[in-house]
Structure formats: C-alpha cells, structure tokens
Amino acid sequence: MQPRTTFDLSTPALLIDLDVLNKNLRTMSLHHPGTRLRPHTKAHKCTSLAQLQLHYGHKTFTCATPREVIGMAAAGVGEDLLLANEVLNHDRLSALARVARTTRVTIAVDSQNTIDAAARAGLEDVLVDVNVGLPRCGVAPDDAGRLAESARRAGLTVRGVMGYEGHLMMVDGRDKRRQLVAESMRLLAVAARNVGGEIVSAGGTGTFDLHDDTGINELQAGSYALMDTHYARLGLPFEQGCFVLGTVISIGEKWLVVDVGLKALGMDHGNPSVAGFDVLFCSDEHTTLAPGKDSTATKTSVGDKLRVVPAHIDPTMAMHDNAWLVRGEEVIDCWSIDLRGW
Amino acid sequence: MQPRTTFDLSTPALLIDLDVLNKNLRTMSLHHPGTRLRPHTKAHKCTSLAQLQLHYGHKTFTCATPREVIGMAAAGVGEDLLLANEVLNHDRLSALARVARTTRVTIAVDSQNTIDAAARAGLEDVLVDVNVGLPRCGVAPDDAGRLAESARRAGLTVRGVMGYEGHLMMVDGRDKRRQLVAESMRLLAVAARNVGGEIVSAGGTGTFDLHDDTGINELQAGSYALMDTHYARLGLPFEQGCFVLGTVISIGEKWLVVDVGLKALGMDHGNPSVAGFDVLFCSDEHTTLAPGKDSTATKTSVGDKLRVVPAHIDPTMAMHDNAWLVRGEEVIDCWSIDLRGW
Incomplete structure (x- = not known):
C-alpha cells in the first residue's frame, strides 16, 4: 500500500522535505547558475535528486565513485560527468570508458600511475587534481604542469584542474574562511596556468559564496541540497x-x-x-x-x-x-x- | 571474471578471513555450545555466515530488525528466531506473524503498547525485555511480572526474559566487569522468577565468559565472529x-x-x-x-x-x-x- x-x-x-529541497536548489542556482555549479552526487547518491538539479539548470555533475558515474549515465542525467577521484582498478576504468562512448566522462589524475591506468583503459578526458592544502589526493601545485604534459604525451585530453579546499569548509568566521580560501585558490590558479585547459574546479557547500574572485569557474557542492547539523553551524542560506x-x-x-x-x-x-x-x-x-x-x-x-x-x-x-x-x-x-x- | x-x-x-572466522566460531561454540549461544545476526547481517554458525551447533538466533528475522527464515537458517527489539509497526509485525507460521519467531516486549501491537498482528511468542542498567529498552525489573501477566491476558505465550548489559561490555578489568555483570544479572534473575518461562537471555561478546554463575541460559553474542578494534581492547580469545x-x-x-x-x-x-x-x-x-x-x-x-x-x-x-x-x-x-x- x-x-x-x-x-x-x-x-x-x-525523509526529504520537497519544499526545502527546492528552496535550497533554487538558492544555489541563483548564486552559481548553469555550469558554474557542478553538483556533487556523492552527497545524495540519487539520480532523481540529480534530475531536479538538472531542472534547475545544472547539466554537469561531480561524482566520487565509478558507480555514481555509471549510474548517472545509465539514468541519462547530465551530459558531462567528472569523477573527482583517483581510480586504479582496470575493470572499473574500462567500465567508465564504455560509458564515455555516450556521455562525456572526465577523471581526476594526480600521478603517473593514475595517468597510465586511465590511458590503458581507453579513457580520454582528465583533470589534474591539485593539492591545495587538504592532506589527501592531488599533485603538488608545482608539479601540476609537468603531470599535464605527461598526460598529454599518454594521449589524454587535459581539460584543466581541480583542487578541493576541504580543510577550510568549517573554518570559524566567514572573513577568515574567505582569506584562507583565497590563499588556497592561488595555488590552484598557478597550477591552472601551467596545466592549461578550460576547467578550474573547486569548492564545496561551506565555501560556496567565497569564490567570487578566486578564479575558479565551477563549484563542486553537494551538501547544500539537503544539509546536516554540521554544515548548519556555518549559518549558510x-x-x-x-x-x-x-x-x-x-x-x-x-x-x-x-x-x-x-x-x-x-x-x-x-x-x-x-x-x-x-x-x-x-x-x-x-x-x-x-x-x-x-x-x-x-x-x-x-x-x-x-x-x-x-x-x-x-x-x-x-x-x-x-x-x-x-x-x-x-x-x-x-x-x-x-x-x-x- | x-x-x-x-x-x-x-x-x-x-574481506572475511575464513580461517579466523572458523577459529572464532569454534572457540565460542566450545564455551557456549548449542542453544547456550543465540548468535546475534546484527553483527554480520549475512545468512551464509549464520549458516556456518548453525554448522557449529547453534540453531537459535538473535535478530535486531524484522528484516533480519524475515531474511533468516527465508534462507531456512535457524529454527528459533528472537527479535530482541521492540516493534510497533503493524505491517512489519504482520510480516513476522506470517514467518511465524513456519519458523518459531519470538519478539521482545517492554510495554503495554508493544504487547498490544504483537497480539493485534497475530504473533504468539514474546520475551519480556528487562532493563538491567543500560538506559535503552526494557521494562523496570519490578514491573516485569506485571507485564508478563498482561501479555498472557492478551493471549501471548511468554517464553521468559531478556536483558542486555550493554553498558558493561567495555568496563575496564575483567574482575570489575564480572562483578558488575553479576549485579546486573541479579536484576534479571528477579524478573525471571516473576515472569516465568524457560528463557533467560542476555550478554554479548564483551561479557561472554562472565556468565557462568549469573543464571542466564543463553548468550546473545555476535561480534565475536569477526571482531573489531573496539572489542580487541578487551583481550578476548x-x-x-x-x-x-x-x-x-x-x-x-x-x-x-x-x-x-x-x-x-x-x-x-x-x-x-x-x-x-x-x-x-x-x-x-x-x-x-x-x-x-x-x-x-x-x-x-x-x-x-x-x-x-x-x-x-x-x-x-x-x-x-x-x-x-x-x-x-x-x-x-x-x-x-x-x-x-x-
């Protein structure tokens, strides 16, 4: 029944409150319209919700796992899917390459190993993942240009850079947060110049309104759609x-x-x-x-x-x-x- | 492939290390053979693993959710399934009543509401869940006899009592833990006398070897099969x-x-x-x-x-x-x- x-x-x-969801999606889409936002599917893992984000004008998406990319493509949601994560497994990369025949798929690389794995599986498009201060993935900013050259030599198309300032999402005080985000994004900007390509992708819900002058051209936010008590502390809209x-x-x-x-x-x-x-x-x-x-x-x-x-x-x-x-x-x-x- | x-x-x-799993199951089955152990499926949520526990001689099982009971019965594993949890939802209780036509299903009750809900759905067998010190479910020990009478008036069969001393699992020092478990189980013993029935069910991995004289006749342990770093601190075998x-x-x-x-x-x-x-x-x-x-x-x-x-x-x-x-x-x-x- x-x-x-x-x-x-x-x-x-x-439970998802439909009115709140629509309000959150609308608020974000006014701030970052169209491809200025690349909504992150990892926050909701739901193609129906992604479909609503598409309705608000966003047709490019960020994913954290091969499963998210494959599922989004199978559901026909989005026309430009970024796997903002490093993958080495050949079977999974080959599956992504099959998806890429019909939907544009771009994968992050931050080492020669990840470049070689992507090329071997027949993937075409990559972003260079740059470490902008969070001790996680990403090549050192100074090495980004060299890595991009190596990717191009391997036959890959380097679409630009990404760098996630996850260590700054919860910094107390908006002014302090803005200052640290600006410093972090200067690292990304240097890398972007050396790497080339058109994409400079970064950010998240906690820094969604601190990127007006940082030089990025798309924001990878996801939690804004449904929120949680952790992000609620920041007093976001x-x-x-x-x-x-x-x-x-x-x-x-x-x-x-x-x-x-x-x-x-x-x-x-x-x-x-x-x-x-x-x-x-x-x-x-x-x-x-x-x-x-x-x-x-x-x-x-x-x-x-x-x-x-x-x-x-x-x-x-x-x-x-x-x-x-x-x-x-x-x-x-x-x-x-x-x-x-x- | x-x-x-x-x-x-x-x-x-x-990954599950098959040799370690077998060793853990064997160690526990030597300490609590047959129905002296009622393995808890919530720790692994896997009927194949439960089947192996059955192979080691345990044919009664503990579950934490209706789904676990229904799945265990559908897989034909175990012949006496205890839902050691309170459920109010009529659809789920009715589903359990359908399972109970072919596999014995017993559910915990700790209030008039849970008794009424079980009876209304057509369930037959209950245990009175007794609070033995953990601030969670369970009727106060002094009220257990009264609640059992009420359950019998509602047409239910009261098979005995259960009481989970979860607040004592990680108490430092085996002697201290043993003493507190004994005190906690004295509460359960009083309730058991007032409730009647044959089952006195309690315990977990952290107290598996502290129940020789507590009067319980079955232990509800689950984590022992696969373990984790939390329980490893106790130096269990x-x-x-x-x-x-x-x-x-x-x-x-x-x-x-x-x-x-x-x-x-x-x-x-x-x-x-x-x-x-x-x-x-x-x-x-x-x-x-x-x-x-x-x-x-x-x-x-x-x-x-x-x-x-x-x-x-x-x-x-x-x-x-x-x-x-x-x-x-x-x-x-x-x-x-x-x-x-x-």
Missing part, C-alpha cells in the same frame, strides 16, 4: 531538508528510545539531533533521548514518530535504499538512492 | 577476521591515501586502524594515513593494497553488498550481506 502520510511509514525512514523518521519504541525512567540507530545515520560528525531532546547515545538500531529543558517532550508516547537530524548527510544517504519525499506529513513520492556502492 | 586473489578485487572490498581492503590511490608529501572511507566503515567507535600506519582522518571515500614509526610503510606505492581494520564491525558490515572470503590472499568465496536494512 502506498503510504499517504509519514504516519504510514515503517521506520527508520529517510540553506535549510535542513533531510531527516530520518523514527518511532518511539520504549520509554524509560528518564529517557526514551527511538528506532533510528547508527546503521541509519552517518556518525563520523557525531551524534544526530532531535528537536526538544538531548541525544544521550546511539547504538546499532536505537538512539536514546532525554527530554530537553523547556520541552514538551514529556508528552511523548510509545508509538509517536520523531524526526532525527543527521550530523553528516553524505554517509546517511548511503545507508538507505530509498527516500520519501514529503510536504509536511504528506508523502508525495519515493526516490531510490540508486548510486550507493562503488 | 571470478577473482582468484585479493589483487583481483576492486576496492573498497570487505577472538581474532580480527574482517577487513576492508583498499587501494593506495595517491601518495602525498608526508601521507598516503587509501580508497576506503567513512561510507565503507562504521565510524561511531572512531577511526579504523591500518597496520604500520597512523590514521590521520577519514572522509567519504578516503582514509589519509601517515607512515607509523618503525614501519616499512615508506616502501608503499600507488596501486598497492592495504587492509583497513574497522573500529565497529556491525555498522561496517551493513555498508557492504557482499563480503569476500579469503585465506591469505586467495579468494575462496563471496557471501551476500543479505540482511541489510529494516
């Missing part, structure tokens, strides 16, 4: 659009238990939040809550439903088979989280 | 049997990056471990490592494979579609993690 309201849903159930609906299954002496646990929530940013309650701890299938001060939580009964707000949206989405689109308590639609896995 | 060795696997890939295989995809100035991130690892117990390296941080699809002191890690190259050891086994299993059974680097088999979800 198709559920009509959230009261009909078995729990835990992933995006609202919480994703919740995990739970049922109160037990009420103890001074606490109550909702059936949303750490298998339904990305936990790397810490505990989730529930309005009106303090979260005591999460276990596999439970979160134990205490009524917050000044709350009406003491009126809660066994069987009531509560919305749990994840601390980190990306891994939370990856834990669910599907998401229920809601407007208030009305259930509008159900989307498959179809880009899970690798 | 069927992979022959771990070098053929695309990553991240969940179980070895690490599960790893997430990753590929080194990038090497930076003072670090290297493996393609196993927080979407492939349960993160609620903190960062994973990698032999010979210090884990700096995890992001969605990456873990950044620094060579440890006295390590040969500096010889690592892009393309090399590393084994990442999860800090928490249960949520890690729930993130993967399947697990590769290995002996050394040889790939023996592939098991579906078929009990994921709710």
